[in-house]
Amino acid sequence: MNPTLEGIFGQFQYWRAAQMPAPLVPMNGTRVIVGCGTSYNLALAVTAAMNANGLRAIAVPAGEWIVRPQAYLAKGSGDVEVIALSRSGETTETVQAVLASHARGQKTIGVTCAPNSALSGAASIAVELETHPSEGIVMTSSASLMLLAGYAMAGLKIDDAMAGRAEETMLALDAVPADAYARRTHFVFLGGGANYGVALEGALKLQEMAICYTQAFHPGEYRHGPISLVDERTAVVMLYHADTRADETALVKELQAKGAWVLGLGGAGDISLDVTSAGDFSGVECLPALQLLGERYAAAQGIDTTTPRHLTKVVMLETQ
Numbered sequence: 001m002n003p004t005l006e007g008i009f010g011q012f013q014y015w016r017a018a019q020m021p022a023p024l025v026p027m028n029g030t031r032v033i034v035g036c037g038t039s040y041n042l043a044l045a046v047t048a049a050m051n052a053n054g055l056r057a058i059a060v061p062a063g064e065w066i067v068r069p070q071a072y073l074a075k076g077s078g079d080v081e082v083i084a085l086s087r088s089g090e091t092t093e094t095v096q097a098v099l100a101s102h103a104r105g106q107k108t109i110g111v112t113c114a115p116n117s118a119l120s121g122a123a124s125i126a127v128e129l130e131t132h133p134s135e136g137i138v139m140t141s142s143a144s145l146m147l148l149a150g151y152a153m154a155g156l157k158i159d160d161a162m163a164g165r166a167e168e169t170m171l172a173l174d175a176v177p178a179d180a181y182a183r184r185t186h187f188v189f190l191g192g193g194a195n196y197g198v199a200l201e202g203a204l205k206l207q208e209m210a211i212c213y214t215q216a217f218h219p220g221e222y223r224h225g226p227i228s229l230v231d232e233r234t235a236v237v238m239l240y241h242a243d244t245r246a247d248e249t250a251l252v253k254e255l256q257a258k259g260a261w262v263l264g265l266g267g268a269g270d271i272s273l274d275v276t277s278a279g280d281f282s283g284v285e286c287l288p289a290l291q292l293l294g295e296r297y298a299a300a301q302g303i304d305t306t307t308p309r310h311l312t313k314v315v316m317l318e319t320q
Contacts, residue, residue: 006134011141015163020152029078035085045197046150089117173289182300184235191239198283202290209294232259240267
């Protein structure tokens with residue numbers, strides 16, 4: 001078993017052992033959640049969950065928050081608290097975003113899987129999570145843990161059975177023969193609400209692992225232009241949300257009629273997998289399965305996921 005698979009299959013013990021942060025309380029202002037790459041995708045999911053639970057929030061790429069915060073929050077928007085996500089705690093833009101926030105008089109929370117990192121030292125409050133030691137360049141276990149931590153801060157109650165449900169969904173995906181999707185070359189990930197950030201992360205994992213062309217959209221948006229690319233080379237991964245399952249089912253039927261093969265997570269598809277978690281938790285239940293999908297597709301193409309092209313485990317930039 002290669003290190004990527006070790007991180008994916010071995011992550012659930014770290015879910016169970018993790019000490020999750022306490023729920024945040026409403027404030028007279030906005031929480032800004034920043035990150036880069038996977039961490040930004042997670043920020044989008046956490047932001048949706050926070051807003052749905054009465055905590056005003058917005059997700060911003062860390063590099064954008066450094067240089068143009070006014071493009072995301074107008075002056076007079078009230079108090080600002082910045083939550084920064086970074087697996088390594090050393091990502092240059094994320095650490096700089098925290099330092100810039102402090103210079104503006106804003107409180108910060110750093111969420112990382114690396115104790116005593118630069119992010120932990122820079123943030124007002126540090127949330128440090130232990131992740132699988134075999135995890136390589138591609139984020140797997142750490143992504144799941146930081147998403148869980150964000151959901152906990154949003155006020156979602158993480159029960160002891162969550163890890164078991166996610167593992168079952170992942171194993172169900174692993175039982176799908178890779179031949180079902182291995183010849184597809186255009187992958188589309190669809191999800192609404194908090195599932196949109198998870199869909200983006202699924203697309204990124206497959207792109208990183210298999211050097212594959214991927215896209216991600218809100219389900220309703222997909223009809224407005226992007227659907228023009230659908231043909232017999234397309235594979236669609238639909239992350240169903242209980243609130244909109246009927247609309248998402250109708251879209252899946254349209255895409256199948258146009259030649260797409262569909263993996264339905266929590267709803268109809270050419271392959272359908274049960275997802276038992278409710279609401280926004282459905283996305284975190286599906287995340288390990290999406291990670292494994294990337295690994296299995298890459299293996300079918302003869303690609304080694306432990307050495308993804310042009311990527312490093314930590315993006316650190318030279319600063320002036």
